[in-house]
Amino acid sequence: MSFTVSALAHLDDNDIARIKELIQSATVQDDLAPLSEHVLIHLNHGGDEHDEHIVARSTDGIVIGYLHLDQTDEVAGPVVELVVHPRHRRMGVGRALVHAATERAGDDRLRLWAHGELAMAYALASNLGFKKTRELWQMRRSLFSAMPKYDVPTGITIRSFVPGQDEEAWLALNAEVFAEHPEQGQLSRNDLDVRMSEGWFDPSGFLLACKGDKLVGFHWTKIHGGRRGGGHDHPEIGEIYVLGVAPSERGTGLSKALSLKGLEYLRDEGLGAAMLYVDADNDSAKHLYESIGFMHWDTDVMFTRA
Ligand SMILES: CC(C)(COP(=O)(O)OP(=O)(O)OC[C@H]1O[C@@H](n2cnc3c(N)ncnc32)[C@H](O)[C@@H]1OP(=O)(O)O)[C@@H](O)C(=O)NCCC(=O)NCCS
Incomplete structure (x- = not known):
């Protein structure tokens, strides 16, 4: 034909x-x-x-x-x-x-x-000549329904990312958190600068957890669609774009506090729903997200050149 x-x-x-x-x-x-x-x-x-x-x-x-x-x-x-x-x-x-x-x-x-x-x-x-490189779950939750209560662990403060100040510390923590995950863990300064120059980037939705001067966690949110969506003309939805907690702080409830603080930020921005992507075999992350009200929405498979 x-x-x-x-x-x-x-x-x-x-x-x-x-x-x-x-x-x-x-x-x-x-x-x-x-x-x-x-x-x-x-x-x-x-x-x-x-x-x-x-x-x-x-x-x-x-x-x-x-x-x-x-x-x-x-x-x-x-x-x-x-x-x-x-x-x-x-x-x-x-x-x-x-x-x-x-x-x-x-x-x-x-x-x-x-x-x-x-x-x-x-x-x-x-x-x-492509091979499967990732299988991702998309998960979603409404931001209208009640959010679970959480405590920020003692000694931790959560604040927004400050451009021009936090880049290097964030890159170091990101590399540590995602050491097993090359695509995210090898993000360079230039990659970060490119992301920060995109239309959707808003430092107020990029939350950092600090213990004294030390960065120990982050929750970077992203808003898709609407006037802030980088030209995407459709209703807004918030995303848990990247969430990471330093290995030394795991098991303290910090990931839950950071996730929920970010969801509160998205809700306060007037959004009605949040989504995220998580690797289908990442049981601990799926468990965290289920515990804060996310449900499986879709499964996507990514292929890249072998
Ligand atoms: C996947 C899809 C896009 C393939 O389109 P297509 O026009 O049928 O693919 P092609 O004819 O170009 O196939 C190229 C080769 O892929 C392989 N292939 C494609 N479909 C196949 C099938 N159903 N069974 C076995 N092999 C298949 C074959 O090796 C084929 O070469 P051949 O016909 O000479 O043996 C089509 O089936 C589709 O629209 N599926 C639903 C959407 C989807 O899955 N999209 C994601 C794509 S990654």
């Missing part, structure tokens, strides 16, 4: 309607939404200014495949999500979409996200 593949910076109303039909057909066939809620919301709102789209069409112009490319994360690299119409699978469309995205991004760190655990996603990824 012949088809064409084109990259578009903007989708017109007709393209959006056709892509939504394609997503609907795949959802019915697979019993699972093929793309993340984040991408679906962007499509419903006409696309975000930073979105890039790669569309496959049959020779009679019908949309048979769609790939969403997000290149906004300069630190972690480009991210793609894709779907092929159930009647046009196993014809090379998925492969062509990923190749077009790789060419457009010009970056070997391309990450493929699949939602749920579809065998065909694994098959496509491995055929293209």
Whole structure:
């Protein structure tokens, strides 16, 4: 079967309607939404200014495949999500979409996200030389429901990050906390500066726990969507973006206090819900989040080039 593949910076109303039909057909066939809620919301709102789209069409112009490319994360690299119409699978469309995205991004760190655990996603990824690198749970909780009580451990104060002052101490603690987790633990000063220059960054939602002069924990929150969401035109949701406690302070209740303090901050900012990503095999973190009211929402699998 012949088809064409084109990259578009903007989708017109007709393209959006056709892509939504394609997503609907795949959802019915697979019993699972093929793309993340984040991408679906962007499509419903006409696309975000930073979105890039790669569309496959049959020779009679019908949309048979769609790939969403997000290149906004300069630190972690480009991210793609894709779907092929159930009647046009196993014809090379998925492969062509990923190749077009790789060419457009010009970056070997391309990450493929699949939602749920579809065998065909694994098959496509491995055929293209990608391997599963992470399996993440997305968890959510309402910020309208009551929050558990907590105590800040004795001798600890919690304050906001001060740009120009706290960067090096935070990087050292982050490396210690995530020593086993290369992607997060190897964050460099430049990576941090890039994050801090992004539209969503707000130091008042980046909480630090201090014992005297020493930094012993942090909870970095992030607000997606709305006017603070870096151009993401959809309702706001808060995220537990990164949470870490120094090994010496574990078991003291500090992680619970930091998490809840951050959730209070998000609630005080007027948000109604919070989400987070946690590695599916990180039982201790999942246990913490369940204890403060989060529930499993979705499972996402990330593939990177082997
Ligand atoms: C995964 C998906 C995008 C694949 O699209 P596709 O157009 O059918 O993929 P291609 O035809 O380009 O397949 C390329 C190769 O991947 C492998 N592959 C893809 N689907 C497969 C399946 N169902 N079973 C076995 N192998 C498969 C094969 O090796 C195939 O090469 P081959 O046909 O020459 O043997 C499509 O099934 C889909 O839309 N699934 C739902 C959404 C999703 O899971 N997206 C995440 C993708 S990481």
